[in-house]
Amino acid sequence: MGAGHDHGHTHGAGGTAAASHRGTLRVALAITLAVMVVEIVGGVLADSLALVADAAHMATDALGLGMALLAIHFANRPPSRNRTFGYARAEILAALANCLLLLGVGGYVLYEAVQRFLSPAATHGGLMIVFGLIGLVANSVSLTLLMRGQKESLNVRGAFLEVAADALGSLAVMISAAVILLTGWQAADPIASLAIGLLIVPRTVKLLRETLDVLLEAAPKNVDMSEVRAHILALDGVEDVHDLHAWTITSGLPVLSAHVVVSSEALSAIGHEKLLHELQGCLGHHFDVEHCTFQLEPGGHAEHEARLCH
Numbered sequence: 001m002g003a004g005h006d007h008g009h010t011h012g013a014g015g016t017a018a019a020s021h022r023g024t025l026r027v028a029l030a031i032t033l034a035v036m037v038v039e040i041v042g043g044v045l046a047d048s049l050a051l052v053a054d055a056a057h058m059a060t061d062a063l064g065l066g067m068a069l070l071a072i073h074f075a076n077r078p079p080s081r082n083r084t085f086g087y088a089r090a091e092i093l094a095a096l097a098n099c100l101l102l103l104g105v106g107g108y109v110l111y112e113a114v115q116r117f118l119s120p121a122a123t124h125g126g127l128m129i130v131f132g133l134i135g136l137v138a139n140s141v142s143l144t145l146l147m148r149g150q151k152e153s154l155n156v157r158g159a160f161l162e163v164a165a166d167a168l169g170s171l172a173v174m175i176s177a178a179v180i181l182l183t184g185w186q187a188a189d190p191i192a193s194l195a196i197g198l199l200i201v202p203r204t205v206k207l208l209r210e211t212l213d214v215l216l217e218a219a220p221k222n223v224d225m226s227e228v229r230a231h232i233l234a235l236d237g238v239e240d241v242h243d244l245h246a247w248t249i250t251s252g253l254p255v256l257s258a259h260v261v262v263s264s265e266a267l268s269a270i271g272h273e274k275l276l277h278e279l280q281g282c283l284g285h286h287f288d289v290e291h292c293t294f295q296l297e298p299g300g301h302a303e304h305e306a307r308l309c310h
Contacts (some may be wrong), residue, residue: 021149021156022072028142028159029065032058035138035166042131046124049116050176050192051131053109054169057200058135060105061162064098068159088250091153092214098158099208106200109193116190123189128177135170139163153251154210161203169196217247220254223287231282232258237266237275239299246289256283257293264298272296 036058043051071094074087142163150160169192176192179185210221219225223246232241240261248254262275270278276294283289 021146021153022069024145024149025065025069025072025156025159028145028163029062029069031138031142032062032065032163032166035135036062038134039131042127042134046127046131048123048128048173048177048189049112050169050173050189050196051128053112053193053196054135054166054173056108057105057162057166057169057196060101061159061166064094064101064162065159067094067097068156070094085249088253091250092211095154095158095207095211096215098162099204099211102162102200102204103208106197106204109197109200113190113193113197116193117187120186123177123180123186125177125180128180128189129174132170132173132177136167136174139167139170143167154207154214156251158207161207165196165199165203168199172196172199214248214250217245219246220248220289223254223256223289228256228283228287231286232260232279235275235278235282237262237270239263243295253291254289255291255293256289257295259295259297261297261299267296267298 036055039051039055039058042048043055068091071090074090077087079086143160146156146160146163149156151157172192172195176188179188213221225244225246228246229241229244232238232244238260242259242261244256244258246254246256260279266275275296279294280292283292
């Protein structure tokens with residue numbers, strides 16, 4: 001008979017990767033809401049599509065940050081009988097929703113920029129520079145707060161990319177305002193809007209791809225499955241490995257399961273417990289995957305399982 005053992009050390013101990021950055025997300029949300037209001041006022045006063053577009057992006061960012069905080073709340077609720085990993089996947093669902101919102105905003109900005117080319121408007125460059133500078137400074141503060149967290153959590157990374165796009169958008173607003181002031185070329189405003197839209201879309205597509213990889217249970221990007229298999233097979237007494245799977249529950253929580261075929265002699269000499277410790281140490285040390293489930297099987301057990309399945 002096979003012996004199934006779960007050697008997990010990280011799940012449930014400290015929450016998701018985003019949980020430790022809850023405070024910075026709250027500060028970033030407050031800053032984003034304040035800048036959004038300022039840019040809406042500035043866009044109306046200066047008749048600037050670029051400012052209004054950046055404010056619309058800010059509104060989406062505020063919603064995204066709010067969802068990120070809500071996801072962290074649910075993700076850190078304890079596991080239950082029916083949800084054995086708790087609500088950890090809620091963080092990834094929030095990241096997916098952020099991506100869809102960002103794509104919608106990017107498309108809207110691009111559409112409005114084309115409309116402004118067709119129907120030009122007189123834009124006040126001086127006011128644009130003032131409000132653009134306010135946005136740039138505020139976004140820079142938020143980026144500094146989110147810098148560390150975006151390396152640990154897809155959810156925080158989504159917020160970081162949104163704020164980064166806002167900062168670049170504010171910079172584009174200031175550049176277009178300077179062009180309008182120096183040359184009177186009003187087309188600089190919709191061109192800046194196009195730049196903001198084009199900054200939003202590619203980064204969002206990249207984040208969306210990473211988020212879908214988690215939802216589709218692809219192997220973690222830092223885990224080479226062929227190397228994992230080779231390391232397991234290199235352990236004394238291991239004859240084969242099958243049903244090898246690795247996926248990610250949420251940011252910072254990769255998991256792995258495998259059926260490991262071990263010779264009867266090795267099982268008798270080494271013992272189940274020591275062999276499981278060796279497997280866990282191998283995976284945790286080389287691939288940073290500590291939540292592992294192994295089923296130890298004697299030779300021939302896989303064929304027995306196959307006959308039972310058929």
